[in-house]
Amino acid sequence: MSTLEIKDLHVSIETEQGTKEILKGVSLTINTGETHAIMGPNGSGKSTLASTIAGHPRYTVTSGSITLDGEDVLEMSVDERARAGLFLAMQYPVEVPGVTMTNFLRTAKTAIDGEAPSLRHWTKDVKTAMADLKIDPAFANRNVNEGFSGGEKKRVEILQLELFKPKFAILDETDSGLDVDALKVVSEGVNRAQEKNSMGTLLITHYTRILRYIKPDFVHVFVDGKIAEQGGPELADRLEEEGYDRFLKVQA
Amino acid sequence: MTETATAITGEKARIGAPSIAGFTEEGENLSPLNDPAGSTGRPTVRIPDSSRAGRPTSYKVEDFAPLTGREEDWRFTPLKRLGGLHKEALTGAAPTVEVQATAGVTVETVGMDDARVGSAGIPEDRVSANGWNSAAAATVVTVPADAEDVRVTVTVTGTGLEASAQHLVVVAGPNSRAVVVLDHVGSAVVAENVEIDVRDGAALTFVTLQGWASDAIHASSQQARIGQDAHLKHIAVSFGGDLVRVTPSARFAAPGGEAELYGLYFADAGQHLEHRLFVDHSQPRCKSNVLYKGALQGQGAHTVWVGDVLIRKDAVGTDSYEANRNLVLTDGTRADSVPNLEIETGLIDGAGHASTTGRFDDNQLFYLMARGIPEKAARRLVVRGFLNEVIQQIGIPELEERLNETVEAELAATDS
Structure with a gap:
């Protein structure tokens, strides 16, 4: 079992108006095999947490720690974090012109595993994973995310999740912009990865509808850069009915 | 065709705008510049320097004033590094030419008085005219009519740094399908004229590779004449040499032609790589698409891209787009990028341009x-x-x- 531990994390960004603190002391422990949903209103710092774990240079950690099985994640470069077993499914996947999906997937897999995948198995794995996610095989020859629709980009994120087999996946609003069918396909992909690799999942979402397909063990409500409430799946049901108003009123 | 669209958002292209003096429903009334003889005709009034239509052309070097470096088409070029190509007689030995071709292709060396010399273009600048005057002979490569799967490689090997001249004519016969690669290697100081005659219905891919040794100086005027329903794909690839200046021009001789102009360059420290192209839409229903991409790295790496697209009054139904993108990899480089789009008729399918220069x-x-x-x-x-x-x-x-x-x-x- 592996553990991703976040302790009293404070994160700020530089804006034109000066330094702005976004995360104000977040603590969270995730074990492999567990699914944690992070919910909260817009601007509460959910995506900042995701990007900080992945090491995006825009975010500065001012205090606190992130460790993976005791190893200091904050000391690692972005690529080292990925090779250590962290995966961020991005809210806005980036287009990389001129680099084909096939080339990209193989290059990344080789980097993560430290050796090139066996060609025969790899080709089969990619094909199967693409079929499971209902991705057109022609996408293999297209450039990374270039001209993909929002839904296609999200599927391709989950394709990578299934192929790279991380210990922990952070899904940053993977459900946004998906129609019901795509949401189902994507959720099934996440569930497959979790089942096969006993992955730990940090599911960041604004809406409860994805939780119908991916069942969380824990739900954390984020308000103003802090966890305002934690609980089991029943907390999500309550949010579905009540929305975030009661947290925002307290804050006001 | 009822729809018209242009990327010009200024008053010139405002569809449905109230009538403006000097404008007709076909756009600005520029008839004095639109000589019915088209691109080869001489305008009777002076055209501003900024318009590509007014650029002089001549076979005689003395018709071009000595260069000062302030001319519109030379302002980015370091004349001191031109190796005398713009002022001296080009008496050095021309680079050697070796041609490999599939069966059926003819290769001849002819005098400059041969009828095929001058069939696709007239020099547009002083260096080109100097090269024309100084060339002792021309190599003519002819792809026969209706030939398929033709492959030709012309290897031009520079053997010294004395200023020299070179002339090459490529004729793609009617309805032929061919790929011609012009491969520049070695050390040379050379003013080169390349004429590309794409006859009616032909499809020619022409690749010019500038992989010179690091001391080479190369000015290459590459003029293409595109016949009825003919298709030229011109690809310029520059990465070698000290100073390389390639100026491809595509002219449509009849309706229905298509020109694709692609380019790729990679400039290292101290290198000057310049590409200036011209697409002259003087005929109806022709298409052109231009994409040049370059990377720059190292102190003093300099690239220049100028894309002139002129859509003349008769060129109704034109569809044209040009783009240049530069990727700057280190400090100390300079990328100049100037798209010029002149549109003299509103009755076109499209015209657009884009230019980006950015870091990673x-x-x-x-x-x-x-x-x-x-x-x-x-x-x-x-x-x-x-x-x-x-x-x-x-x-x-x-x-x-x-x-x-x-x-x-x-x-x-x-x-x-």
Whole structure:
């Protein structure tokens, strides 16, 4: 079992108006095999947490720690974090012109595993994973995310999740912009990865509808850069009915 | 055709705007510049320097004033580094020419008085005219009519640094299908004229590779005449030499033609790589698409891209687009990029231009690194990808392979 531990994390960004603190002391422990949903209103710092774990240079950690099985994640470069077993499914996947999906997937897999995948198995794995996610095989020859629709980009994120087999996946609003069918396909992909690799999942979402397909063990409500409430799946049901108003009123 | 669209958002193209003096429903009334003789006609009134229509053409070097470096078409070129190509008689030995071709293709060496010399263009600048006057002979490569799957490689090997002149004529016969690769290697100081005559219904892919040794100086005027329903794909690839200036011009001789002009360049420290192209739409219903991409690295690396597209009054139904994209990899480089689009009729399908010069996109880097790819490898992947968009256009696997290797070698130089 592996553990991703976040302790009293404070994160700020530089804006034109000066330094702005976004995360104000977040603590969270995730074990492999567990699914944690992070919910909260817009601007509460959910995506900042995701990007900080992945090491995006825009975010500065001012205090606190992130460790993976005791190893200091904050000391690692972005690529080292990925090779250590962290995966961020991005809210806005980036287009990389001129680099084909096939080339990209193989290059990344080789980097993560430290050796090139066996060609025969790899080709089969990619094909199967693409079929499971209902991705057109022609996408293999297209450039990374270039001209993909929002839904296609999200599927391709989950394709990578299934192929790279991380210990922990952070899904940053993977459900946004998906129609019901795509949401189902994507959720099934996440569930497959979790089942096969006993992955730990940090599911960041604004809406409860994805939780119908991916069942969380824990739900954390984020308000103003802090966890305002934690609980089991029943907390999500309550949010579905009540929305975030009661947290925002307290804050006001 | 009822729809008209242009990328010009200014008053010239405002559809349905109230009538303005000097404008007709076909656009601005510029008839004095629109000599019915088209591109070869001489305008009777003085056209401003800023218009490509007014650029003089002549076979005689003395018709062009001595260069000062302030001329519109020379303002980015360091004349001191031209090796005298713009002022001296070009008496050095011309680079050797070797032609490999599939059966049926004829290769001749002819005098400059041969009828085919001058069939596709008239010099548009002083260096080109100087080269024309100084060339002792021309190499004429002819692809016969209706020939298919033709492959020609013309290897031009420079053997010295004395200023010289070179002349090459490529004729793609009617309805032929051919790929011609012009490969420049070695050391040379050369003013080169290349005429590309794409006859009616022909489809020609013409690749010009500037892989010179690091001391070469090369000014190459490449003029294409595109016949009825003919198709030219012109690809310029420049990475060698000290100063390279390639000026491709595409002129449509009849309706229905198509010109694709692609370019790829990679400038290292101290290198000057310049591409100035001209697409002259003087005929109805022709298409043109231009995409040049370049990377720059090292102190003093300088690239210039100027894209002139002129849509004349008679060129109704034109569809045209041009773009230049530069990727700056280090400090100390300079990329000049100037798209010029002149439109003299509103009755076109499209006309647009784009130019970007930027540093590395950090979001791309983050995305790739977040998938475990180390920074150096990720950077290479992005640069390779950036240039690959042009390489993918070539459609000749072994040539694509060779260019990929060239890009790899250039990138390896970045790391050291």
